Amino acid sequence: MTGKREQNREQNRHALIEAVLDSVAEKGISETSVSEIIQRAGLSRGMIHLHFGGKDNLVQAAAHHSSEEYYDGLEALLQTAGDSPQERIEMIVRGDLSERVLNRRNVSIWYAFRGESRNRKAIAEHSDTRDGRLRGMVHNAFSRIVREAATPDAPAAARDATHGTLALLEGMWTDFLLHPDRFDREEAARIIFRFLAAMFPAHFSLQGAIVAK
Template identity: 75%
Template sequence: MTGRRQEIRERNRLSLIEAVLDSVAEKGISETSVSEIIQRAELSRGMIHLHFGGKDNLVDEAARHSSEQYYNGIYDLLETTGQTGQEHIEMIVRGDLSEAILNKKTVSIWYAFRGEARNRAAIAAFSDTRDAKLRNLVFNAFARIAKEAGTEHPNQVARDATHGTLAMLEGMWTDYLLHPDSFDRDEAMRIVFRFLRAMFPMHFDLNGALLFE
């Protein structure tokens, strides 16, 4: 396949994926029909079968793509900070609650996929806060913090901190979904870090400029 044909192929694939995500954000999965997708993508119906083999595979790929966008945003932020466990946790929390990652489109997409996850394992793999990739990222950072603090049973403490932090962040996403116009990002971050300060008294200074720039 020539470079030009490959470029067109990738552009068409991405157009179909973005069309699904736009439709899911606005109408939900049940209303995201083939007709809706091809109208938004401005491509023929046959393109879905050519590139994905059918609508279900396309929707699964859109879920994977949405997850990749989330992680790419988090990884990009981690590249801008230091290597300590605290710096990584602070950046993950700040990133997760930022406008770039948490907004009306992304929260609508995520909860739409969450609602479908019970029936479709391919979607469940990309819409779960117990996702191994995210949990390992957070756990490894907390494990370093727990060891620095001289905590007894550091791995257990790190697991508790991981579970608690992810549960709180998911709760913040739910709050944003229900009350997007009154959601206060600074307040949300402050609540999460107050919880972490209680677990790790020598870390997560609530008065630190890093937390609330």
């Protein structure tokens, strides 16, 4: 019986989180009311307080869940990459531009949370391209590359490559948000790999511009 109750509890929590994310994707955070959430989840109003203590905590949990889904997918992709730092960078870029990650729902959710992050620190932690987790992955790979390439002023080069790559990826997400029907994934990848090939010609080429589906 305890196992069944725990299963129901997790199902209800998941249903509420997905209801928030669906509503945020379609209507934005300001229009994601308690009534909207419980209608989408098919649960009572009291379930929000039972499982999360209130709407604000639920929205924060939804932001956290969305972030964890992104990183779970990224980690799964990196498991298929080779050991070299350039292969890890290539996999991050291709994964970030893939249809599985870069789609209307995910982009709408991410920018909605990012817009709210100025006023809610708990949400800001899950909607920042400079967060330590992603930045650390990318920076560690570039740090290995600059050592291998014996790049002058290696620390600065690794920082610049990290910031440039993340800024380009964020720009591509913005372009997709504004022009989803005209967005070209292969072109986006080509631009980023052209930047990387210019910085590290021995490690990157335009052949990396093949986006995972």
